[in-house]
Amino acid sequence: MRTTGDTRARILTAATELFRRQGYTATGMKQILATADATYGSAYHFFPGGKTQLGDEVIRTSGAAYLALIGELFRDEGADPAERTAQAFTGAAQTLLDLDFADPCPVATIAMEVAGTNETLRSAAAEMFASWTEALAGYFGSQGVAEPRATATAVIALLEGAFMLGRASRSTAPVLDAAPAAAAVVRAAARADDGK
Secondary structure, three states, X not given: OOOHHHHHHHHHHHHHHHHHHHOOOOOOHHHHHHHHOOOHHHHHHHOOOHHHHHHHHHHHHHHHHHHHHHHHHOOOOOOOHHXXXXXXXXXXXXXXXXXXXXXXXXXXXXXXXXXOOOHHHHHHHHHHHHHHHHHHHHHHHHOOOOOHHHHHHHHHHHHHHHHXXXXXXXXXXXXXXXXXXXXXXXXXXXXXXXXX
């Protein structure tokens, strides 16, 4: 027997996958509920703010998952931060391939689509991007990288842009091509810190 928690989780999972693959605007509540095997009543019980609230929760849940992934990929274990950055891009390319070139990041998909039209979702995406930047900046700072926040912003921007190009071309090449560029940004910042 399904519990109410299961229903809420199914709705959130369905929305995450559909927003990831086809975008926020193109995804209707009817499709989300059909995918989740849930009723309108349960959707509005768990998400009284409707699709906007659901989108906000998708952004925050996905964003938190990616924040945890940053923590796993970038740990202070003595590895060269530039090399670790390149490895993260290589892993991201594999993820893109595994997802059959669907956008691996629902936060970015939703943000690009509604940043100018939905302040709630724009704000949620901005908060998630800021949390990723701060986490990565913390790691870079602990590794002696100069300007850790600017370096983290550049790395995240390279990754998100590479995902967009890879998705459009149905190729991992943009992500793999961005890997040495991201490593070079980190390496240059580390050298800048050494020169102080």
